[in-house]
Amino acid sequence: MQHRKVYLDNSATTVIDSKVIKEMQPYFSNIYGNASSLHCFGRQAKIALDDARMKVAILLGANPEEIFFTSGGTESDNIAILGILSACLKKGHIITSKVEHHAVLYLCKHLEKIGYEVTYLKVDKDGVVLMEDFERAVKDNTLLVSIMHANNEVGALQPIEEIAARVKKINEKRKEKIYFHTDSVQTAGKLRLNVKELGVDLLAISAHKFNGPKGVGVLYVKNGTSILPIVFGGHHENCLRPGTENIPGIVGLAKALELSNDKIEEKDRHVFALREKLKEGIFNEISDVVVNGSGSKAISSILNVSFNYVEGESLLLMLDMNGVAVSTGSACASGTTESSHVLSAMGVDPVAAQGTIRFSFGHYNTQEEVDYTLKVLQKVVSSLRSMSPVWNKKKFDKKKRNMYNDV
Numbered sequence: 426m427q428h429r430k431v432y433l434d435n436s437a438t439t440v441i442d443s444k445v446i447k448e449m450q451p452y453f454s455n456i457y458g459n460a461s462s463l464h465c466f467g468r469q470a471k472i473a474l475d476d477a478r479m480k481v482a483i484l485l486g487a488n489p490e491e492i493f494f495t496s497g498g499t500e501s502d503n504i505a506i507l508g509i510l511s512a513c514l515k516k517g518h519i520i521t522s523k524v525e526h527h528a529v530l531y532l533c534k535h536l537e538k539i540g541y542e543v544t545y546l547k548v549d550k551d552g553v554v555l556m557e558d559f560e561r562a563v564k565d566n567t568l569l570v571s572i573m574h575a576n577n578e579v580g581a582l583q584p585i586e587e588i589a590a591r592v593k594k595i596n597e598k599r600k601e602k603i604y605f606h607t608d609s610v611q612t613a614g615k616l617r618l619n620v621k622e623l624g625v626d627l628l629a630i631s632a633h634k635f636n637g638p639k640g641v642g643v644l645y646v647k648n649g650t651s652i653l654p655i656v657f658g659g660h661h662e663n664c665l666r667p668g669t670e671n672i673p674g675i676v677g678l679a680k681a682l683e684l685s686n687d688k689i690e691e692k693d694r695h696v697f698a699l700r701e702k703l704k705e706g707i708f709n710e711i712s713d714v715v716v717n718g719s720g721s722k723a724i725s726s727i728l729n730v731s732f733n734y735v736e737g738e739s740l741l742l743m744l745d746m747n748g749v750a751v752s753t754g755s756a757c758a759s760g761t762t763e764s765s766h767v768l769s770a771m772g773v774d775p776v777a778a779q780g781t782i783r784f785s786f787g788h789y790n791t792q793e794e795v796d797y798t799l800k801v802l803q804k805v806v807s808s809l810r811s812m813s814p815v816w817n818k819k820k821f822d823k824k825k826r827n828m829y830n831d832v
């Protein structure tokens with residue numbers, strides 16, 4: 426049977442906007458110069474590169490010389506953290522959170538192995554770090570704070586402005602500055618970002634999360650920041666990220682960021698309405714479900730739900746057979762039976778976490794797609810539960826209880 430396809434995995438990646446493809450096209454064919462070459466082929470590429478840098482700078486509230494193009498979110502996070510630490514004279518202390526993306530989390534685990542001290546801030550049940558924990562974590566030898574803007578599994582928004590204000594205050598009384606980096610991969614193109622308003626020193630974004638191409642990202646580095654490269658080579662990107670620039674990708678990133686910032690509030694309302702519709706539908710139609718996070722302190726695009734008495738992987742596969750694409754608790758955790766580090770930090774019961782699905786919306790999704798998803802969900806959840814011994818025992822016990830109550 427031919428059925429429709431519904432893509433609800435926009436936090437993993439997004440479809441490329443056709444306008445972005447169109448913008449990139451010439452840079453795959455006739456405008457192929459190396460932006461470092463002095464002839465007209467090179468100059469054409471350089472113009473595109475400068476133009477993209479200017480566009481991105483304006484959209485992020487930065488200066489063009491503060492914008493560095495990279496190969497994506499993972500690389501931007503790594504350059505930010507390793508680059509800052511490598512410019513510090515001594516090893517020291519880093520503050521991050523328990524719910525970071527693996528690009529930051531696994532890097533911090535590595536840093537611990539090579540002699541750095543790391544504090545992983547805990548989060549509340551909504552996935553948000555607490556300011557008082559942050560205050561308590563700061564030490565004399567703290568070099569860097571890296572806290573994500575929005576979480577990729579549950580959407581929780583962290584108090585970035587507040588942390589930045591606090592770091593600024595602390596820095597007034599110190600000789601060596603504490604730098605503040607944020608992984609903004611899940612908020613770029615969804616919220617209007619302004620690096621000055623956020624108050625951060627470094628910020629990472631990735632094009633493929635906002636309808637741009639894969640393999641290209643940006644690292645914003647505030648003027649005056651002491652940072653060193655982590656890869657060495659040519660003079661590209663002011664020596665911070667050597668290697669011939671990916672001009673088609675960079676042009677695509679700039680276009681995608683521009684397009685996603687157009688009517689951004691309207692798109693956000695649309696995405697929010699889709700999420701609320703699915704959430705309410707699930708609550709109304711399916712019993713024994715828990716929504717993780719996604720309260721008022723979360724981005725609109727993510728709905729993370731634990732379906733009790735169901736295995737997440739099985740649910741994902743059955744949804745997929747019906748044309749609905751989602752993730753389990755975390756895209757990166759799939760293939761393992763380990764519980765998601767984010768859900769476990771939020772205190773979600775490990776058994777419930779096994780039945781967790783992440784639905785993530787994009788502005789291309791429609792109300793009809795949500796209706797279809799709900800229909801499929803009802804069908805597959807009840808079919809999986811009917812096969813679950815735990816579920817059947819629960820039903821049996823309930824029936825027994827009711828029988829005794831009737832007596």
Ligand SMILES: *Cc1c(COP(=O)(O)O)cnc(C)c1O
Nearest residue numbers: 497498499526528577610611631
């Ligand atoms: C996707 C993602 C990344 C990694 O970005 P890539 O461009 O895929 O390397 C980093 N952080 C967060 C929060 C993400 O969602």
